[in-house]
Every structure is written in C-alpha cells, then in structure tokens.
Amino acid sequence: MKIVPKGIKFILVMTLVVGLLGPSIVFSAGPKGVRKYPIPDRGMLELNVPISWRDKVHKPQENLPSTIIFTPASGNDFEVLITVLWSKKGEPGFNSPDRVRALLEKDGKRILPKTVETKIVLQELKGVHNTGYYFSVTDKAPDPGEYRYMTQGKIGVGNLLLSFTLLTRVKESESAKDALAMIREAK
Numbered sequence: 001m002k003i004v005p006k007g008i009k010f011i012l013v014m015t016l017v018v019g020l021l022g023p024s025i026v027f028s029a030g031p032k033g034v035r036k037y038p039i040p041d042r043g044m045l046e047l048n049v050p051i052s053w054r055d056k057v058h059k060p061q062e063n064l065p066s067t068i069i070f071t072p073a074s075g076n077d078f079e080v081l082i083t084v085l086w087s088k089k090g091e092p093g094f095n096s097p098d099r100v101r102a103l104l105e106k107d108g109k110r111i112l113p114k115t116v117e118t119k120i121v122l123q124e125l126k127g128v129h130n131t132g133y134y135f136s137v138t139d140k141a142p143d144p145g146e147y148r149y150m151t152q153g154k155i156g157v158g159n160l161l162l163s164f165t166l167l168t169r170v171k172e173s174e175s176a177k178d179a180l181a182m183i184r185e186a187k
Contacts, residue, residue, distance in 0.1 A: 032182075037068055039084055042160060047082075048185045050178055070179070078168045078175040079147070082183070085161040095156030097131040104133050104154050111152075116140055127184035130155045132162075134180070138171070151176055157186045 030052055037045045037057065045068075049055065052073045059066045070080040087094035101122060108120030115137040125132040132155025142148050147167035154163050164183055166176045 037066075037084075039066075039086075039160065042084075042086055043158070045084060045157070045160065045162075046187050047182050049182055053080075072175070077170070078166065078173060078179075080167075080175075080179045080182075081165045083163045085163060086159060095154075095159070095161040097133075097156065100131075100154045100156060100161070101133050104135065104152070107152060108135050108137075111137065114140055125153060125155055125180065125184055127155070127186070129187055130157050130184065132156060132183075134164075136176075149173070149176075151180070153183070155183060155186070162186060 030050055032048045033051050034046050035049045035055065037047070039045055047068075049070065053070045054073060055068060055070050057066050057068050065083055065085050067081050067083045070082075072078060093099055104122060105120065108122070112118075112120060116139075117137050120135045120137070122133045122135050125134050132153055134151055134153025136149065136151040139146065139148050139150065147169055149168045149171050151166040151168075152164070154161060156162075162183060164179070166179045168176050
C-alpha cells in the first residue's frame, strides 16, 4: 500500500477545488448590492449593482433626464450609462416592448455606418418585470483611448424607460454581462 505524502494530497485537493470553483470565481463580478436612485415625481429606481462599481448621477440641465454612470473601482475598462426616461403626457404604451423595439431599431440604423457590422441584430432582454431589447456593435475607427465595443438597448421598467449604453474595451466582457444582468433585474 502506497501512502501519498500530505503535501501532495493538499495540492491534489486544491487543484480539484480550483478546477471546480475557479470558473465561477472568474466569471462573477463579486457581491452585489441594491442601490436606489430617486426619480423625481416618479418614485425610486432600484438596481442590483456589483459592489465594486462606482456610480454617479449626471443631470445635464434642470428639465432633462438624469443619467446614471457606472465605472470600475479603478481603471477605465468599461462605462455603463443608464438614462431614465418617462412620458410627460402619461401615454399608455410609452415603454411597451413593441415601441422599445421600434425606437432601438431606429437608433441602430443611425449608428450603423460607423460600425464594423453591416446590420443591427436585436436581442431580447427579458427580466422578471421587464422586457426590452439591445444590440452590440464594434466601432470601425475608435480614436485613441475610446471604447471599441458598444452595447445599446432600452427596457421598460414600471412606468419608466431605461435607455442604456455599455462601453467596453474587450468584446463580450464580463462587465457587459454584469451590466445586462443589472438592467434585466431593474425595478
């Protein structure tokens, strides 16, 4: 009977643990927490945000909607912008999936000449309470320091419409996946 030295057993166990748990550690943004953003005369927007992300709310002018901007704790690998819109006239269907899709198709056609892609492919973004759409494109000629990849979309949340842009330096980045999950869970 051979006896495996303790050091070798430890290495074997750790290799197994890292092999099984490693992918879930690598592909997770880490812990998340609910952050609340007041929307004047409309209530509160709740987002489940990776704790390490920084945020700031930008309000360009008094009568324009605010944009919530998320960035990493350090560096500039990504930027997530969410502009919160609503119907000033209380229109029914303002943020319906059909209207959201039509608005996003129009946005996509407008930026298509500046992208590597030759057509916009909309993907459904379905959450527990929300339905929306998004597309991803690659900038043909980004200036130095600019982001190369962009995902843009819209989703209805309650009586609001969230218009979002995800900018990344890496195609199919984990931060973009985390941002889509955050938006899908918005309430």
